[in-house]
Amino acid sequence: QGTRDHPPAQAALRERLLRVVVSCFKRHGAAAIDTPVLELRETLMGKYGEDSKLIYELQDQGGELLALRYDLTVPFARYLAMNKVNNMKRYHVAKVYRRDNPATTRGRYREFYQCDFDIAGQFDPMIPDAECLKIVHEILSDLQLGDFVIKVNDRRILNGVFAVCGVPESKFVTACSTVDKLDKVPWQEVRSEMVGEKGLSPEAADRIGEYVQLHGGLDLIERLLQDPKLSQNKLAKEGLGDMKLLFEYLTLFGITGKISFDLSLARGLDYYTGVIFEAVLLQQENEHVEELVGVGSVAGGGRYDGLVGMFDPKGRKVPCVGVSIGIERIFSILEQRLKASGEKLRTTETQVLVATPQKRLLAARLKLISELWDAGIKAEMLYKKDPKLLKQLQYCEDTGIPLAAIVGEQELADGVVKLRDVSTREEVRM
Amino acid sequence: QGTRDHPPAQAALRERLLRVVVSCFKRHGAAAIDTPVLELRETLMGKYGEDSKLIYELQDQGGELLALRYDLTVPFARYLAMNKVNNMKRYHVAKVYRRDNPATTRGRYREFYQCDFDIAGQFDPMIPDAECLKIVHEILSDLQLGDFVIKVNDRRILNGVFAVCGVPESKFVTACSTVDKLDKVPWQEVRSEMVGEKGLSPEAADRIGEYVQLHGGLDLIERLLQDPKLSQNKLAKEGLGDMKLLFEYLTLFGITGKISFDLSLARGLDYYTGVIFEAVLLQQENEHVEELVGVGSVAGGGRYDGLVGMFDPKGRKVPCVGVSIGIERIFSILEQRLKASGEKLRTTETQVLVATPQKRLLAARLKLISELWDAGIKAEMLYKKDPKLLKQLQYCEDTGIPLAAIVGEQELADGVVKLRDVSTREEVRM
Numbered sequence: 018q019g020t021r022d023h024p025p026a027q028a029a030l031r032e033r034l035l036r037v038v039v040s041c042f043k044r045h046g047a048a049a050i051d052t053p054v055l056e057l058r059e060t061l062m063g064k065y066g067e068d069s070k071l072i073y074e075l076q077d078q079g080g081e082l083l084a085l086r087y088d089l090t091v092p093f094a095r096y097l098a099m100n101k102v103n104n105m106k107r108y109h110v111a112k113v114y115r116r117d118n119p120a121t122t123r124g125r126y127r128e129f130y131q132c133d134f135d136i137a138g139q140f141d142p143m144i145p146d147a148e149c150l151k152i153v154h155e156i157l158s159d160l161q162l163g164d165f166v167i168k169v170n171d172r173r174i175l176n177g178v179f180a181v182c183g184v185p186e187s188k189f190v191t192a193c194s195t196v197d198k199l200d201k202v203p204w205q206e207v208r209s210e211m212v213g214e215k216g217l218s219p220e221a222a223d224r225i226g227e228y229v230q231l232h233g234g235l236d237l238i239e240r241l242l243q244d245p246k247l248s249q250n251k252l253a254k255e256g257l258g259d260m261k262l263l264f265e266y267l268t269l270f271g272i273t274g275k276i277s278f279d280l281s282l283a284r285g286l287d288y289y290t291g292v293i294f295e296a297v298l299l300q301q302e303n304e305h306v307e308e309l310v311g312v313g314s315v316a317g318g319g320r321y322d323g324l325v326g327m328f329d330p331k332g333r334k335v336p337c338v339g340v341s342i343g344i345e346r347i348f349s350i351l352e353q354r355l356k357a358s359g360e361k362l363r364t365t366e367t368q369v370l371v372a373t374p375q376k377r378l379l380a381a382r383l384k385l386i387s388e389l390w391d392a393g394i395k396a397e398m399l400y401k402k403d404p405k406l407l408k409q410l411q412y413c414e415d416t417g418i419p420l421a422a423i424v425g426e427q428e429l430a431d432g433v434v435k436l437r438d439v440s441t442r443e444e445v446r447m
Numbered sequence: 448q449g450t451r452d453h454p455p456a457q458a459a460l461r462e463r464l465l466r467v468v469v470s471c472f473k474r475h476g477a478a479a480i481d482t483p484v485l486e487l488r489e490t491l492m493g494k495y496g497e498d499s500k501l502i503y504e505l506q507d508q509g510g511e512l513l514a515l516r517y518d519l520t521v522p523f524a525r526y527l528a529m530n531k532v533n534n535m536k537r538y539h540v541a542k543v544y545r546r547d548n549p550a551t552t553r554g555r556y557r558e559f560y561q562c563d564f565d566i567a568g569q570f571d572p573m574i575p576d577a578e579c580l581k582i583v584h585e586i587l588s589d590l591q592l593g594d595f596v597i598k599v600n601d602r603r604i605l606n607g608v609f610a611v612c613g614v615p616e617s618k619f620v621t622a623c624s625t626v627d628k629l630d631k632v633p634w635q636e637v638r639s640e641m642v643g644e645k646g647l648s649p650e651a652a653d654r655i656g657e658y659v660q661l662h663g664g665l666d667l668i669e670r671l672l673q674d675p676k677l678s679q680n681k682l683a684k685e686g687l688g689d690m691k692l693l694f695e696y697l698t699l700f701g702i703t704g705k706i707s708f709d710l711s712l713a714r715g716l717d718y719y720t721g722v723i724f725e726a727v728l729l730q731q732e733n734e735h736v737e738e739l740v741g742v743g744s745v746a747g748g749g750r751y752d753g754l755v756g757m758f759d760p761k762g763r764k765v766p767c768v769g770v771s772i773g774i775e776r777i778f779s780i781l782e783q784r785l786k787a788s789g790e791k792l793r794t795t796e797t798q799v800l801v802a803t804p805q806k807r808l809l810a811a812r813l814k815l816i817s818e819l820w821d822a823g824i825k826a827e828m829l830y831k832k833d834p835k836l837l838k839q840l841q842y843c844e845d846t847g848i849p850l851a852a853i854v855g856e857q858e859l860a861d862g863v864v865k866l867r868d869v870s871t872r873e874e875v876r877m
Contacts, residue, residue, distance in 0.1 A: 025478035046827035048455035048794040140830035364478040397476035400570035
């Protein structure tokens with residue numbers, strides 16, 4: 018349940034999609050690493066808040082207690098700590114596992130790919146952070162997914178907001194996860210959860226409401242930097258200063274048109290410590306494909322400066338910022354579009370079918386195909402001793418093979434091959 | 448235990464290795480499929496004989512009882528049955544899991560990659576089987592692993608041998624797994640296991656010994672076809688007839704020089720029903736690298752005509768033949784060779800580093816690198832506001848970046864960029 022086989026057509030589409038993502042990561046100079054699907058259970062525990070219950074555990078068959086990785090970020094942090102790596106720009110494309118309720122039409126599975134790009138190391142502020150946003154912008158543009166917006170916020174600004182609104186520090190995390198729901202439910206519902214379940218005072222909730230409904234650009238940052246309350250809060254001031262710097266860099270990258278500083282963005286995971294962001298596809302008129310798969314977050318990430326320290330025996334910190342591309346949701350969208358367009362994706366790359374028009378010519382086919390393979394040409398033949406020529410040409414049409422190399426008795430006698438263009442039916446002897 | 452992280456240098460080597468393997472699979476017209484790492488426990492049970500105890504099981508957290516896949520063949524057969532596929536040529540490169548005793552220096556892990564190519568479908572005899580052997584030949588040649596031999600046998604021939612030597616049919620499987628040890632221990636030891644543990648008569652064992660120590664080519668096949676006892680056995684006759692046909696096809700492929708018909712080859716797995724094969728690297732003089740990692744089987748496979756039927760509710764059979772490339776052992780060999788050669792593999796593909804020679808030029812760097820990324824050029828910069836030029840050039844040398852695009856105050860004023868070849872130090876303004 019919640020897993021799936023990828024038949025060839027899907028595997029080919031996925032390969033095409035991953036090629037775009039990985040070539041962007043490589044364009045930004047990232048190296049690949051690989052880590053096991055299995056992690057020690059203790060590595061994963063206490064990293065995902067409430068979601069820890071979704072971790073798949075292996076049966077105790079003797080030896081270490083193991084679990085399946087839940088994401089690629091925690092294994093990356095574990096890797097950095099274990100190998101005492103201080104600087105690294107890496108990407109990782111691999112499957113992760115969550116015992117969640119699957120919603121397969123919306124691209125939510127229990128086994129799914131993540132595509133992560135992260136920059137680890139102590140650097141000047143916001144330069145790597147800006148690159149992560151540039152990467153999201155490039156990938157969503159390259160994939161031609163239509164209009165999108167990348168929401169940006171900072172955990173320090175959020176915590177500053179909570180502080181100046183009178184929320185006790187012990188309730189920052191829970192207030193944060195409530196704010197996170199603002200992209201799905203209206204403020205009134207979020208407010209009543211804050212006051213009801215979370216036990217904030219109605220006044221605090223109202224004050225929070227005034228902030229978290231704000232979104233904008235550099236102008237909003239400037240306004241908040243002048244805000245009489247927020248500007249007094251050290252964390253918020255730091256966060257806003259960095260946000261301003263981030264916007265400067267994004268302006269140089271020429272991508273601020275798609276960036277929205279959005280105070281309602283909170284992100285679920287515990288480990289973020291600074292900038293957070295999330296890319297959302299925007300519904301388009303005259304395009305109903307997205308309705309089927311749901312429009313929503315297709316990439317997200319942020320800064321997590323404390324995670325590596327949790328794995329280091331001496332608590333040595335390695336600041337990190339990274340982005341994860343929501344490949345499954347994008348895959349669902351591309352799949353629906355492909356279906357709607359009627360385009361048929363080839364599942365193989367075969368260039369030529371080696372065919373014979375008469376019987377008893379298997380030996381000639383085997384000899385020729387062997388030569389082609391040895392010359393690096395992608396070639397197939399039917400696994401029949403005496404197939405009909407029509408069947409062979411039909412196979413080309415069914416699978417999109419553009420050329421047929423035909424050896425008949427005449428060609429054998431003349432020492433030539435007849436090369437046929439399957440679609441135009443043009444033939445040349447060579 | 449028995450798993451490992453792949454740091455960038457290893458991940459790059461693995462990518463290079465997999466590229467060779469996958470491009471061979473594609474050259475032969477295979478499509479990719481993907482199946483989950485998780486399978487139902489019942490799917491895996493009863494498929495691997497004694498080795499079933501090595502299967503990793505997931506804890507029962509409610510819902511289905513799951514296990515990690517043990518190989519890619521059983522999931523492929525399950526896929527064919529479940530989707531009622533009758534014909535398919537597919538490859539699959541993915542990780543599998545075995546709770547075995549790891550021997551990591553010899554490339555034996557608990558989590559490791561398999562690279563499988565299989566042809567499913569009812570076809571004329573030995574044409575797909577010959578292609579599998581051609582693939583092994585191509586991959587081992589392309590990887591320049593040195594001399595190798597591909598041993599070939601047929602389960603039907605082995606069973607015929609057991610029958611004519613007086614082994615009761617109930618002991619064919621156990622006799623088979625004993626014969627399988629002949630590549631590691633001498634005949635005398637195998638013989639005493641047969642007579643002692645396995646309870647065969649000394650006469651039967653001696654008769655088996657006469658056969659299973661034979662190896663050769665077409666001549667041996669012809670001799671055995673004339674063998675007074677074997678030629679009377681229906682199974683053996685079928686197997687030998689097909690073996691002769693296989694050698695004909697392999698002659699047309701021009702690869703018989705590396706093929707040995709070897710009656711001692713048995714292969715461990717239960718599900719083989721016809722041709723079986725295994726490729727072995729041969730030790731070379733003046734080359735001691737292999738000693739470190741052990742020389743042995745680097746590819747294997749065979750025909751399994753009954754496996755798909757085990758998953759089909761109506762027992763519908765789909766004949767299959769396939770090959771698995773032992774990528775981990777090959778990886779260990781390549782890794783040792785690389786180390787011995789002193790060659791340093793690049794872990795990134797970055798073409799140009801964007802650098803500045805003076806302070807306060809971060810904006811210029813950000814603008815230029817953004818243009819390069821948008822033009823599809825693989826570019827990096829240091830994440831420092833004011834890095835020293837020497838540090839920037841040093842970074843190029845350390846990571847193998849061939850070019851530096853330098854923008855200083857003069858270049859900015861002139862509206863040019865200075866492009867520097869890192870190794871020759873040549874510079875052009877453009």
